[in-house]
Amino acid sequence: MLTKIPEINPLDLLYNPYQPIDRHELAELLGVSQNTIYSWQEGRRRPAIPVKKLAAMILSQWRSQSITA
Incomplete structure (x- = not known):
């Protein structure tokens, strides 16, 4: 049985406390413009x-x- 992969709004990555990034970095990470x-x-x-x-x-x-850090 396959595990269901959760979904989040990718814009949430701009405001996360773990590794803050900007729009340019987000676009690059996700492979979008x-x-x-x-x-x-x-x-x-x-x-x-x-x-x-x-x-x-x-x-x-x-x-x-x-x-782990």
């Missing part, structure tokens, strides 16, 4: 489900790194 990030912030577009899952995996990794 900075214009896409702006579109999400302005509510013109919504992130796709695979991007939400990737964001959740990134946040999980940051949390685990901060616990």
Whole structure:
């Protein structure tokens, strides 16, 4: 049985306490353009489900790194 991967809004990564990043870094991490990030912030577009899952995996990794550090 496959484990369900959680989803979060990728914009939440901009405001996380584990590893604060800016829009440029977020776009690079997720493999999207900075214009896409702006579109999400302005509510013109919504992130796709695979991007939400990737964001959740990134946040999980940051949390685990901060616990072991």
